[in-house]
Amino acid sequence: MPGAAAAARSILTQLHEVMAARTHAQAKLNRIVDIIGEALDSEVCSIYLLREGMLELYATRGLNQSAVHVTRLGVGEGLTGTIAANIETLNLDEATTHPEFQYRPETGEEKFHSFAGVPIVRRARAIGVLTVQHVESRKYEEVEIEALQTVAMVLAELIHNAGLVDEEDLGERSEAQSGQQVLDGLKLVKGLALGKAVFHQPRIHIEQTVAEDIEAERQRVYLAFDKMREQIDTMAGQAEFGVDGEHEQVLETYKMFAYDEGWSRRINEAIDSGLTAEAAIERVQQRTRQRMREISDPLLADRMHDLEDLANRLIRIVSGQLGTAATTGLHGDSILIAKNLGPAELLEYDKRRLKAVVLEEGSLTAHVVIVARAMGVPVIGRVRNVRGLVREGDTLLVDGDAAKVTVRPGQGVLDAFEARLVQKRQRQAEYAKLRDVEPFTRDGERIEVMMNAGLRDDVAMLSLTGADGIGLYRTEFQFLVSAALPQRDRQTRLYRDVLDAAGDKKVIFRTVDIGGDKSLPYLSSEKSREDENPAMGWRALRLALEREGLMKVQARALLEGAAGRELNVMFPMVSEPWEFDAAKEVFEGQLAFLKKRKHKLPSAIRYGVMLEVPSLAETLDLLLPKISFISIGTNDLTQFLFAADRANPSLAERYDWLSPAILRFLQRVVRNCAGSGVELGVCGEMGGRRMEALALIGLGIRRLSITPASIGQIKELVRQVDTKDIGEAMKGWMAQPPQDMRAALSAWAEERGIEVE
Known part of the structure; x- marks a missing residue:
């Protein structure tokens, strides 16, 4: 033969x-x-x-x-x-x-x-x-x-x-391709969503399998291999590539397959048999998939998935179909399926139709998660082989709270989930009625309820939610979605646009907080690469002060963007007062530069700090005379107080925000700031939860900056609270903490008809 x-x-x-x-x-x-x-x-x-x-x-x-x-x-x-x-x-x-x-x-x-x-x-x-x-x-x-x-x-x-088969009626094909399935993953961004599965990189459907000219097909494959290898060689500099510490291992595997002569030889042999380039690649992959089913070693199976990923990339290159689903647009409510995703890629999608994201990889610290959280898009990561188990167009239920994806749900499950969504929408409609209502407590105390933002479009939520202003504008988002360092004029335009859109409402700009879990390939340094614990490493203000040029550019952009208006600027991760002094000196230097050249200046400049590093609380007496406001960043503060990395799934929710350790720390900060004239607020997820917000009000916090989605429910809570009543209760609990603070607060609220769940 x-x-x-x-x-x-x-x-x-x-x-x-x-x-x-x-x-x-x-x-x-x-x-x-x-x-x-x-x-x-x-x-x-x-x-x-x-x-x-x-x-x-x-x-x-x-x-x-x-x-x-x-x-x-x-x-x-x-x-x-x-x-x-x-x-x-x-x-x-x-x-x-x-x-x-x-x-x-x-x-x-x-x-x-x-x-x-x-x-x-x-x-x-x-x-x-x-x-x-x-x-x-x-x-x-x-x-x-x-x-x-x-x-x-x-x-x-x-x-x-010839239309000989009904491809939709596949009967009982296999468990992996039909019937309801529930897939578990890693909770990255909470929320509920229902929609049709859409692949970020749509599968290429091969329509022509028989080659007209074998040598022409071979040349197409050679050129595609060259282009793919070039792409792989540039991946090392991409911050989004790889998962957690696996970057080098995954990259080396990709390189091994990309340059594997055996793989390219088998594709050539398939072309020799008379197949087109696309069909030859798919033919070799079919054989690989069959062998994958026989592999019991999970490590080898993972490597085979890497080869599958590369084969899909090669087919897209050879067919010229390099676009993503964002290029063609979403049709109806959609759940995006991807191996991994970059923040800029996520922002290309229509936010009205993108309901959730499900990733095969993904981590708590991935840039896309940071941006998705700001967009209010639920994300579940580490869903093993989701691209193999889900078909394009399948109905998906995404429960970001429980980190579960239900594929092709039965009618009963679908009905129950839709009922949850209806209930959620009804609550949101009730909250929307409070948009123009000022959040006064029952005893007449005004609580400022501000929102966090980081994208230009986020500012529109000010009027939609009725927030008092933007208590935290994350300027690093512009850096995360850029392939290179954003130029000064581009930064200036962004800051000016945000202030224009905000009108007479206050905007607090946080200077760039990059490094650590938000590393950028174009700003990497030896110090950041040496970090064994990036969250506590060379990041935020530490990095900005080292890269003085970076901070000077941002300072000048903020000053020029706020020309004629009040500028509120806040420095992140200040550990000691001298760091604040050094950062302010950069701004004052740029202010003098602009003044000398007769540029229009901000009408006023108010400086503040993020209190995230516990050491700063020990030197507040030295810092308070120099600043106008403090925002307590509860997310980072919690991990530093408990020495618990929030990016570690095992520890992410182990330490309760209602722990006496956190609450007593906050109580001490409130007392130290009393009478100083310095405004004190909390920005972070803690302030967006009803029970935690109740505790913060009881401690004396009068400004909360939270996600836009939480504004309505916190406004509703504020109007049910008597500050003197909750203040007395918190005072007693802080002196003699109950065994279960959460249960004590819940019982206290229930007695007064206050909903805290």
Whole structure:
């Protein structure tokens, strides 16, 4: 027998003529089974097609012709059904020894011993099965099996074009491709969402499988390999590549596959058999997928997933289809599925239709998570093999609170989830009525309820929520979504636009907080690369003071952007007063520079700090005379107080914000600031939770800066509270902490009819 490529090419050449002939589909399939049988010297060749959920014998050479369109097998039934269900190849020297063997007397197959079959696959689904049988008891050779697999690819195109199968009615295909499934992941951004699955990088559907010019196809693959290798070689500098500490390991695996001569040789051999470049790559991947099912070693299975990822990249390059789903736009409520995602890529999507993101990788510190949280888009990460288990267009339920994705939910589950969404929307509608209501407590205290922002479009939420202003504008978002350091004029435009949109409402700009979990490839340094614990390393103000040019540019951009208006600027992660002095000196230097050149200046400049590092609380007496306001950053403060990295899933929610340690610390800060004239607030997730917000008000906090989604519910809470009442209760609890602070607060609120959950 000639080699696999030659055997397949011989068959494909004849198939090409058959497909071009002006005969009906049945006649074509009848001719095809003869061609395959003759080429492989096989006494039987049969084609089964999936119709109305059953595998129907559609054409045969060697079996009884009276069985055509009569013999039908369920998916998973018999040898043929097993091939379709598992999308796997079978090669048996004695068919009757297989546990799934079933004898169909109408076919007259009792005299045939050897059996081989391959699935006919389209869009990752089995739409039929191609089988061969022989009287002699023998296994088919590897070259024969490979020829069958190649022919099956071309058959898939013919079958689809002829409309011979209902590709949506796949019956009981396999557990991985049908029925309800619940997938677990890592909670990255909370929230609920319902929508249709959309792949960030849409699958390339190969329509032309038979090559017109083999050498032209080979050249296309060579050029695609060159481009792919170039892309892989530049990945090392991309901050979003890799997961947590695995960057180097994953990159090396990608390089290994990208430069693997064996992989490129197998693709070349598939082209030799007469396939187009796209079909050849897919042909090799089908073989790889079948082998993956036999791998029990999880590490090897992961590496095979890496190869799958590279193959998809290669097909996109060779086909010229390099765009993402954002390019074509979303149609209806959508759940985005991706291996990983960058923040700039996320921002390309229509926020009205993007309801959630599900990632195969992803971590709590990924840039995309930071941006998604600001956008209010739920995100679940580390959902293993989600791109293999979910089909484009599947209905998905995303529960970001529980880190679960329900795929193809049953009607009962869907109804219950929709009821939760309706309840959530009703609550939001009630909160929306409070947009123009000022948040006064029952005893007349005015609580400032401000919002956090970081994107230009976020400012529109000021009027939609009725927030008092922006208590934290994260200027680093502009840096995170840029491929290079944003120029001064671009920064200036952003700050001016934000102030214009905010009108007479206050905006507090936090100077750039990068480094640590927000590393940027164009701003990396030896100090940041050496960080074993980035959250407590070379980041935020520490990095900005070292990179004086970076801070000077931002200072001047803020001063020019705020020309004629009040500028509120806040420095992050200040550990000691001298750091504040050094940062203010940079701003004052730029102010003098602009004044000397007669530039229009801000009408007033108010300086403040983020209190995130506990050491700063010990020197407040030295700092208070120099500043106008303090914002307590509860997210970082909590991890520093408890020595618990919030990026570690095991520790992320272990330490309660209502712990006496946190509350007593905050109480001390409130007392130290009393009478100083310095405004004190809290910005962070703690202030956006009703029970925690109640505790903060009881401690004397009168400004909260929270996510826009939390504004309404906190306003509603404020109007139910008497500050003197909760203040007395908190005073007692701080002196003598209850065993369960959360239970004590809940009981106190319930007695007064205050909802805190």
